Amino acid sequence: MSVTTSKVKEKIKTKENLLKVELAKKHLKLTRQREIILEAFLKNDHISAEDLYHQIAREKIHLGVATIYRTLNLLCELGIGQQRHFGDQQVLYDNILNKKHHDHLICQKCKKIVEFESPDIEKLQEKIAKKNGFVLKKHRLELYGECQNCVRAKKPEVF
Amino acid sequence: MSVTTSKVKEKIKTKENLLKVELAKKHLKLTRQREIILEAFLKNDHISAEDLYHQIAREKIHLGVATIYRTLNLLCELGIGQQRHFGDQQVLYDNILNKKHHDHLICQKCKKIVEFESPDIEKLQEKIAKKNGFVLKKHRLELYGECQNCVRAKKPEVF
DNA sequence: TGTTATATGATAATGATTATCATAATTGAA
């Protein structure tokens, strides 16, 4: 138990340091708001600014929406987050701390998001780019469909 | 020359019929505005509602913006157009009349768009979806980079 | 501890797209 606790503390301390260090590099300040937002952000995998705002508000902490947006975008600049434009109109912020590059599989029903990587597809993409005389800088691959649960839920059409 | 003319006329007539027939199926009306918008739309490959609005305005024809948006979305319902959300905030409407499914390669500099298809990638996508228990409904694959012209223009750094 | 640069938050602004609604045009029947 104490082991767990210390591990958690360590982790948190590490995050704080990360933030502090990264901010310092850019002459930016470490504020209470930024700590709160980072902390909350890292508890999620893919979250919208609005949802994060409400999530934090539920903890009785009020932060201005502008601060949420600004900080989320800041985290993206620091390489901790990444914007994702899936089907909806809202941007989702992907927590990419300690994650490598990946693409997404999205359930159109329950909105579940699964991350995957496919070196094979990447190779083919590179080949296509080259064939067309392009220098590939980035790509976006999203697979939309229905996950097992949702398929089952809708079609118990057995017997 | 007369051959060319008649060919053009034939083509236009075909488009009109297409529109008329498709509209009739849905109890919708064939209007002058819809003809104008379809005609202009088909001259482009990927165009935003705003650009189409201006393009039509340049011909001294004034249509309300709402009509442009409504009609463009209508064309999508009819399977003549398809919305594309690339990097920018504006939606581009892809003219997919007589086109099969394809993905896009986009130059981040000059905005050139190249269409391509890759059955190999599609197969891999299907495999990934299956592995994760998903029934794949659609996908979105966009490759962003720099086209030959833009690469050349910026880096004559030879010698 | 004070000075200075940066951050915050309330709110206005933005920009693309859609909704509203009075008026106009098309369709199909007679």
Add this chain to the structure above:
DNA sequence: TTCAATTATGATAATCATTATCATATAACA
């Protein structure tokens, strides 16, 4: 062709997510 019924148009207001503004507050560092 004409009329009634239905659908379309267009000016403009509304929407919605996000960003800009700016007065006030706070962090950093000498």
